[in-house]
Amino acid sequence: MNLKKIILSLIFTVTLISCGAYSFTGGNTGDAETIQIDFFPNQAPLVEPVLTQRFTNDLQDLFTRQTNLTLTSANGDLHFSGEITGYRVTPMSGTSAQTAAQNRITVTINVRFANKLEERDDFEKSFSFYSDFDANSQLTGSVLENALDEIVERITQDVFNASVAKW
Secondary structure (H helix, E strand, O other), X not given: OHHHHHHHHHHHHHHHHHHOOOOXXXXXXXXXXXXXXXXXXXXXXXXXXXXXXXXXXXXXXXXXXXXXXXXXXXXXXXXXXXXXXXXXXXXXXXXXXXXXXXXXXXXXXXXXEEEOOXXXXXXXXXXXXXXXXXXXXXXXXXXXXXXXXHHHHHHHHHHHHHHHHOO
16 A cells, blocks of 8 residues: 555656646746846837837736746846837728728737847747727727737737747
8 A cells, every 4th residue: 555655656746847847838948047128119100109118018028927037127148129110000891882891900010039048049020910990990999909909919929939939
């Protein structure tokens, strides 16, 4: 009976320890301990004032929540910089009266990623996503908030996946 308990305890311990190396978020930060995420200025022809702060904060929040990295303002092991290069609203689908039934807001962000510990992981890449909304709605208030929530969440997740999840 004691032998069964010892064997089960060993199996349980080995299983628990082996699962410790796996990250449920899919992020692999290697030996990196710090992350620097610079402010992403809006250089798009059409500027949405809240977008720069929102994107920068959401990207910082994502990395601090899903990794064990410490956010720093300089000399991070992982470094993100870039700019918002596109913000546009376009009509998407028409009605029989030849008016727009839906509009689409699209945001494009250029991201430069530098990994001081693994330079082969460095990249510069554009990330873009969109959200559709009813053409009869004004792009203000909750309509704008919901669209930006969807867009920023998707782009920040794509940046995370491209940099530390290697997807």
